[in-house]
Amino acid sequence: MKYLDIMLIVPVSHKFISTGGSVLKPFHTTIGQLSGPQCLDLLRSNDMCHIGCIDNGSPYIYPVSYIFEDGCIYCHSRHGKKLQILNDVSQVCVQVENITDFFNWKSVMGWGQFEELRGEEAYSYLRLMVKKMNPDHLSSTELDFTSVLFCDTVYRIRLVRVTGAFESYTASDA
Secondary structure (H helix, E strand, O other), X not given: OOOOOOOOOEEOOOEEEEOOOOOEEEEEEEEEEOOHHHHHHHHHHOOEEEEEEEXXXXXXXXXXXXXXXXXXXXXXXXXXXXXXXXXXXXXXXXXXXXXEEOOEEEEEEEEEEEEEEOHHHHHHHHHHHHHHHOOOOOXXXXXXXXXXXXXXXEEEEEEEEEEEEEEEEEEOOO
C-alpha cells in the first residue's frame, strides 16, 4: 500500500500538568506523524472505527466494528440509512484511534471506496468478524449459525490513502 499523505511534525512548547497539589510540573508534548507500518499496526490492533461520508451535502459519521485484512476494512450492517448512503456515495473516510489519555493518543485516517460483498466472499469475512469478536467460545457449527443470523450485509472499504498522527508527553524536571 502506498502512503500518499504526509502530516507535519509540530513541536509543542512546554506545558504544565498538576501533580495533585498546588505545584505544577512542566512537561513537553510531541505531536508527530505515524509511519506507514505504524498506521497498519493501529488498523490491525483495533476493532472499532468511525466511518464518515456525505449525505445530501451534510457529514454523516458512525461507529462500527471491523476487521482489517489485505489493506481493507470489513464491516457488517443491517439494512438502513448507513447502507443507503454508502451505496449512493461510495467514497468514505475511516478513522481509528487509540487514546490513553489527553496527551497520549494515536489516530489513523484512511480514505477509500465502499463495496458491498455478496455470496461466499461476504460469508467468509462475516465468519472472520464473528470469530474475532468471540474467538474462544464458538464451535465451528455455532460460528456458522451465528454468522448467518448476525447481519444482512457485509461490506468492504478498499483503502487507497492512509495517514496517521500521534501525541505523547514526557515529564520534565525543569
